[in-house]
Amino acid sequence: MSAPASSACAEPAATRPAPLPLIIATRESRLALWQAEHVRARLQQRGHPVQLLGMTTRGDQILDRALSQVGGKGLFVKELEVALEQGRADLAVHSLKDVPMELPAGFALACVLEREDPRDAWVSAVAGEPAALPTGAVVGTSSLRRMAQLRAWLDRLGRDDVRIEPLRGNLDTRLRKLDEGQFHAIVLAAAGLRRLGLGERIRRVFEPHEMLPAAGQGALGIEIRAERTDVALALAPLAHWATWAAVAAERAVSRALGGSCTVPLAAHATWVGPAPGEAGQPAGMRVQAVWAEADGSAALLHAQVEGMVADLVAAERLGQQAAHALIAQGARVARPTV
Numbered sequence: 001m002s003a004p005a006s007s008a009c010a011e012p013a014a015t016r017p018a019p020l021p022l023i024i025a026t027r028e029s030r031l032a033l034w035q036a037e038h039v040r041a042r043l044q045q046r047g048h049p050v051q052l053l054g055m056t057t058r059g060d061q062i063l064d065r066a067l068s069q070v071g072g073k074g075l076f077v078k079e080l081e082v083a084l085e086q087g088r089a090d091l092a093v094h095s096l097k098d099v100p101m102e103l104p105a106g107f108a109l110a111c112v113l114e115r116e117d118p119r120d121a122w123v124s125a126v127a128g129e130p131a132a133l134p135t136g137a138v139v140g141t142s143s144l145r146r147m148a149q150l151r152a153w154l155d156r157l158g159r160d161d162v163r164i165e166p167l168r169g170n171l172d173t174r175l176r177k178l179d180e181g182q183f184h185a186i187v188l189a190a191a192g193l194r195r196l197g198l199g200e201r202i203r204r205v206f207e208p209h210e211m212l213p214a215a216g217q218g219a220l221g222i223e224i225r226a227e228r229t230d231v232a233l234a235l236a237p238l239a240h241w242a243t244w245a246a247v248a249a250e251r252a253v254s255r256a257l258g259g260s261c262t263v264p265l266a267a268h269a270t271w272v273g274p275a276p277g278e279a280g281q282p283a284g285m286r287v288q289a290v291w292a293e294a295d296g297s298a299a300l301l302h303a304q305v306e307g308m309v310a311d312l313v314a315a316e317r318l319g320q321q322a323a324h325a326l327i328a329q330g331a332r333v334a335r336p337t338v
């Protein structure tokens with residue numbers, strides 16, 4: 001009896017392991033749910049039965065204070081980690097930007113997906129920004145990184161009359177506050193807006209030389225318990241190497257500076273020439289970083305380094321070099337906040 005050529009190498013169905021059923025822990029904001037659904041669809045395409053476990057985190061509850069005042073990034077991931085620890089979920093999908101530089105012992109970043117647009121976006125009621133901003137206009141953002149670079153940008157445009165005021169909440173809340181007239185303009189990640197189909201609200205994207213993105217902005221990361229090699233194996237086909245190496249370099253900049261939301265710090269890695277298709281393939285990487293005093297009392301510090309990268313260790317080394325270039329100019333290493 002002859003088998004069709006296409007299935008000649010396939011294992012008999014009876015011995016092939018059934019695709020692992022997976023439970024994804026996710027926050028319940030619209031953006032978090034979109035991201036979890038995105039990963040669910042990718043895993044379902046590969047045959048995995050996938051369920052979502054929605055949860056509310058402390059970061060979602062505390063909306064009246066700037067993130068830098070309430071303990072920073074860990075707030076958005078802790079509850080999800082507890083669910084992984086208790087075996088109630090197998091993986092957690094995060095905006096990588098919100099994931100602390102050091103994961104707690106026993107947890108691992110198992111997968112980084114292809115990055116969306118990493119840039120920041122200017123969203124406003126009126127076109128023709130910023131020239132059209134009325135005198136004394138108010139721009140909203142709570143990110144110290146955005147505040148510091150926005151201030152520098154507005155000053156370069158001769159708009160020292162424009163005020164920057166705190167703005168928190170999930171994407172919908174922030175847009176509502178703009179639409180209610182509490183702000184003339186706000187700054188958000190382009191990736192989040194596009195994912196939610198709100199790309200048409202973007203009036204302008206900031207080029208990296210105007211406002212350098214945060215480490216990991218626009219990329220999704222998947223966290224698992226480190227011992228779950230079965231889950232790691234299931235996630236491996238979703239990984240995007242060029243993104244993973246870039247965000248590894250960016251996160252190394254933050255780590256070397258003790259970065260968290262309490263310091264205005266930006267880190268952005270790009271490929272010089274074609275991006276590598278897979279790990280082990282050497283490619284040129286450029287890492288840019290910006291550091292500022294939290295109180296806006298001094299000019300921004302900039303660093304840029306370039307090197308060949310073929311693995312995560314080399315990417316992280318390049319990120320550390322960028323951090324050291326900032327330290328050489330006077331950037332201080334922050335003490336851990338928790």
Ligand SMILES: NCc1[nH]cc(CCC(=O)O)c1CC(=O)O
Nearest residue numbers: 095097188189191192217218219
């Ligand atoms: N801090 C909240 C957050 N975390 C990730 C994104 C956007 C999506 C991304 O960067 O992947 C946002 C919203 C924003 O910064 O405007």
